[in-house]
Amino acid sequence: MTSGGIGRSVSTWAAGAAALLGGTAAWANPVPNQLNMTKGVSEWSPYAMHMVALWVCVVIGVVVFGAMFIAMFRFRKSRGAVAEKWSHSTKLEIVWTVVPVIILIFLAHLATGGLTTFADTTGSEMTIKVTGYQWKWRYDYVDYKGKGVNQVGFMSKLEETSDRTRQLRSNLDPEKIQVDGYPTYLLDVDKPLVVPVGVKIRFIIVGGDVIHSWWVPALGWKMDAIPGIANSAWTKIKEPGVYRGQCAELCGQDHGFMPIVVKAVPRAEFEQWLASQEDAAKVEKAAQTAQAAPAPAPQG
Amino acid sequence: MAHEATHDHHDHHGAPSGFFQRWVMSTNHKDIGTLYLIFSLTMFFIGGAFAMVIRAELFKPGMQLVQPYFFNEMTTMHALVMIFGAIMPSFVGLANWMIPLMVGAPDMALPRMNNLSFWIMPFAFILLLSTLFMPGGGPAGGWTMYPPLSLQGESIAYTIFAIHLMGISSIMGAINIIATILNMRAPGMDLLKMPVFVWSWLITAFLLIAVMPVLAGAVTMLLTDKYFHTNFFNAAGGGDPVLFQHIFWFFGHPEVYIMILPAFGIISEIIPTFARKPIFGYRAMVFAIASIAFLSFIVWAHHMFAVGLPMGAEIFFMYATMLIAVPTGVKVFNWVSTMWGGSMTFETPMLFSIAFVILFTIGGFSGLMLALAPADFQYHDTYFVVAHFHYVLVTGAAFSIMAAAYYWLPKWSGHMYSETWGKIHFWSSVISVNVLFFPQHFLGLAGMPRRIPDYNVAFANFNMISSIGGFWFGASQLIFLGVVIHCVFFSKKKAADRSWEGAKGLEWTVPSPAPFHTFDVPPVIHDDELAHGNTEH
Numbered sequence: 001m002t003s004g005g006i007g008r009s010v011s012t013w014a015a016g017a018a019a020l021l022g023g024t025a026a027w028a029n030p031v032p033n034q035l036n037m038t039k040g041v042s043e044w045s046p047y048a049m050h051m052v053a054l055w056v057c058v059v060i061g062v063v064v065f066g067a068m069f070i071a072m073f074r075f076r077k078s079r080g081a082v083a084e085k086w087s088h089s090t091k092l093e094i095v096w097t098v099v100p101v102i103i104l105i106f107l108a109h110l111a112t113g114g115l116t117t118f119a120d121t122t123g124s125e126m127t128i129k130v131t132g133y134q135w136k137w138r139y140d141y142v143d144y145k146g147k148g149v150n151q152v153g154f155m156s157k158l159e160e161t162s163d164r165t166r167q168l169r170s171n172l173d174p175e176k177i178q179v180d181g182y183p184t185y186l187l188d189v190d191k192p193l194v195v196p197v198g199v200k201i202r203f204i205i206v207g208g209d210v211i212h213s214w215w216v217p218a219l220g221w222k223m224d225a226i227p228g229i230a231n232s233a234w235t236k237i238k239e240p241g242v243y244r245g246q247c248a249e250l251c252g253q254d255h256g257f258m259p260i261v262v263k264a265v266p267r268a269e270f271e272q273w274l275a276s277q278e279d280a281a282k283v284e285k286a287a288q289t290a291q292a293a294p295a296p297a298p299q300g
Numbered sequence: 301m302a303h304e305a306t307h308d309h310h311d312h313h314g315a316p317s318g319f320f321q322r323w324v325m326s327t328n329h330k331d332i333g334t335l336y337l338i339f340s341l342t343m344f345f346i347g348g349a350f351a352m353v354i355r356a357e358l359f360k361p362g363m364q365l366v367q368p369y370f371f372n373e374m375t376t377m378h379a380l381v382m383i384f385g386a387i388m389p390s391f392v393g394l395a396n397w398m399i400p401l402m403v404g405a406p407d408m409a410l411p412r413m414n415n416l417s418f419w420i421m422p423f424a425f426i427l428l429l430s431t432l433f434m435p436g437g438g439p440a441g442g443w444t445m446y447p448p449l450s451l452q453g454e455s456i457a458y459t460i461f462a463i464h465l466m467g468i469s470s471i472m473g474a475i476n477i478i479a480t481i482l483n484m485r486a487p488g489m490d491l492l493k494m495p496v497f498v499w500s501w502l503i504t505a506f507l508l509i510a511v512m513p514v515l516a517g518a519v520t521m522l523l524t525d526k527y528f529h530t531n532f533f534n535a536a537g538g539g540d541p542v543l544f545q546h547i548f549w550f551f552g553h554p555e556v557y558i559m560i561l562p563a564f565g566i567i568s569e570i571i572p573t574f575a576r577k578p579i580f581g582y583r584a585m586v587f588a589i590a591s592i593a594f595l596s597f598i599v600w601a602h603h604m605f606a607v608g609l610p611m612g613a614e615i616f617f618m619y620a621t622m623l624i625a626v627p628t629g630v631k632v633f634n635w636v637s638t639m640w641g642g643s644m645t646f647e648t649p650m651l652f653s654i655a656f657v658i659l660f661t662i663g664g665f666s667g668l669m670l671a672l673a674p675a676d677f678q679y680h681d682t683y684f685v686v687a688h689f690h691y692v693l694v695t696g697a698a699f700s701i702m703a704a705a706y707y708w709l710p711k712w713s714g715h716m717y718s719e720t721w722g723k724i725h726f727w728s729s730v731i732s733v734n735v736l737f738f739p740q741h742f743l744g745l746a747g748m749p750r751r752i753p754d755y756n757v758a759f760a761n762f763n764m765i766s767s768i769g770g771f772w773f774g775a776s777q778l779i780f781l782g783v784v785i786h787c788v789f790f791s792k793k794k795a796a797d798r799s800w801e802g803a804k805g806l807e808w809t810v811p812s813p814a815p816f817h818t819f820d821v822p823p824v825i826h827d828d829e830l831a832h833g834n835t836e837h
Binding site: 068 | 361363367368372442448536540541542576577579581582584607608614615618619625629630632633636637638639640641642643644645646654661662665668672673675678680742746747748749751752753754755756757758762802
């Protein structure tokens with residue numbers, strides 16, 4: 001990228017601002033000059049909670065800073081202000097203790113609701129196990145619609161062009177790495193996680209070596225992948241699309257280079273894909289057993 | 301250099317004349333305070349240099365300057381140096397200088413321990429910084445040192461030993477401060493007449509004593525896991541990596557308040573001085589500090605909302621964290637009320653204090669947002685968090701320290717600093733720091749994780765703006781250095797004993813510069829002369 005980045009992208013400001021002000025065309029992946037959190041594509045989203053809290057803060061800020069600036073303007077010595085002597089007012093102090101408490105109760109009520117739905121992984125129709133490794137992800141499909149999935153699992157790591165470009169002083173242009181016009185530098189993988197839309201998916205998230213954190217902003221949450229602990233979380237994606245994320249817990253030198261790509265496809269397409277993967281696994285296993293006839297290699 | 305005591309009739313010694321005798325063997329609270337302040341300023345520039353490396357690498361997408369591992373060393377060292385080397389020692393330095401002067405004590409209660417607690421620090425930091433020059437490099441697992449990652453580092457033993465030393469130093473400093481405040485106040489300096497700064501340090505010192513041993517325990521467990529085959533945090537051996545996080549943040553959250561409560565105290569001294577009006581709600585201010593300190597012990601897991609806590613735990617820690625907004629709000633409202641109806645002038649310390657109130661409050665707002673667990677699932681470990689804690693630590697803690705330096709420099713040096721250059725420093729800092737940190741909110745919300753050396757081009761513009769702000773803010777601090785050096789060594793303008801028109805409190809009753817020994821005879825306290833002496837509330 002050249003240093004003209006700021007000038008070049010004035011037009012993208014407009015796009016970012018339009019998205020901020022909330023058209024229905026929400027952006028799911030980071031866009032240049034994006035100012036706000038994505039609404040996400042999952043049934044569960046902290047976006048509303050975030051906006052309520054933001055506006056509460058803005059209103060309080062305007063009141064408090066407004067009072068401060070009025071004070072700084074009115075009570076200047078240079079304008080002949082004479083200091084008053086009072087230093088206490090029980091009434092005021094009760095007001096500004098009680099009012100914040102009421103606001104906090106309101107926020108706590110909203111947040112508790114959000115937590116309750118987030119924590120509820122019941123009724124999921126599908127389970128995917130996510131394992132974090134230094135520095136790639138592994139996805140294993142555990143079950144789908146109450147049926148065990150046979151041997152579908154794979155590693156997913158940073159795709160090659162990004163990997164070459166991100167080497168120190170590679171002199172390759174990160175701007176050039178695009179998929180369908182979207183810049184995917186460091187946000188694309190060799191093999192994405194394929195999931196169906198409209199299905200409540202339960203993720204079981206674990207760490208293989210150190211702690212990682214599985215985060216796709218469009219799904220609305222991140223969850224740490226910790227060795228020895230099986231965390232769970234869920235999503236139910238509303239619209240097909242490609243949703244990108246990154247590891248969010250410092251996990252060593254290539255922490256910045258282990259992206260996550262979730263490809264959400266219609267249910268029928270997913271079922272087809274899953275069947276083809278299962279078949280491929282069968283073929284591969286048969287080949288391996290034939291090769292190592294006396295002692296079949298254990299399958300991971 | 302030696303200032304003979306001029307305010308009483310005792311015949312007694314001034315400062316020792318030899319450099320070694322005076323500085324290395326010092327037991328004088330003012331000299332040790334000066335040492336602490338010089339040390340912390342040095343560390344501020346070293347930690348700042350690390351930050352410059354970070355911002356330079358993040359200037360644009362692609363890796364241009366450093367390897368990712370070295371980048372991680374920089375983020376880790378920047379945090380450790382700034383927290384343990386710059387912010388904490390500078391508050392201890394201010395405590396050393398000002399608490400005896402503010403409560404009418406001749407010195408700290410334990411002068412020899414005072415010397416030891418300072419002189420441990422340079423050795424601790426030489427150990428820590430030396431790891432950067434070793435094969436294998438310095439610690440790169442983040443200042444939070446989460447295992448198993450931190451155990452992969454080869455320099456962990458050095459880091460842990462350095463942290464033990466810093467902890468010992470902090471605990472000794474805290475003991476000294478508590479002993480001084482509780483035992484050495486002049487007759488008539490009742491606890492509820494003490495300056496808010498002294499109160500804030502009394503409470504902070506208790507926090508330090510409570511949590512530094514916890515940190516020592518946590519890092520010692522890391523050490524035995526690494527070298528002695530224990531399995532405290534090793535899941536394969538029956539341990540639990542999350543246990544470390546609980547222990548660490550049980551230290552870490554009070555630690556956050558250790559870095560902000562003395563700042564509250566400083567601001568509560570400066571605003572009344574330049575508003576020429578007593579602090580509003582003195583008792584409420586003291587009580588608010590105490591409540592914040594108490595709450596700081598029961599909120600630690602809000603740093604861990606994404607580790608998969610049970611829902612009950614998330615709810616408890618969320619509610620407890622939100623409660624902190626109440627006493628913090630009281631403090632902000634009281635500062636504004638102190639200004640209301642005052643007769644304000646805007647010298648550099650006041651400018652920094654006003655900026656503190658506004659910008660710290662912005663950091664408080666993002667803190668409130670972060671407290672909401674469902675939203676935190678998005679914010680956590682992103683640049684939104686980076687923006688949040690830099691608002692509270694840079695425009696909060698660091699700005700308060702600069703305000704304090706400008707406020708008390710005339711008392712320390714006997715000269716006035718250059719008001720023009722002080723104001724240039726202020727405006728340059730306050731604008732650049734917002735250019736530096738405000739865009740980081742947007743980056744975090746858009747999805748940029750923290751602690752990454754490179755990023756997607758969607759994040760390019762705000763990173764470039766942030767880096768420009770960073771270089772500008774860094775350069776602005778050289779002005780600060782210049783102002784201080786000029787004031788101490790070259791300024792011709794003599795400071796009056798009461799250097800500020802509206803200043804109240806015992807420290808302004810002694811000459812400027814403060815003589816080597818003050819208050820050998822306890823002063824007679826007139827309530828009207830105290831900062832908060834006749835405050836009935």
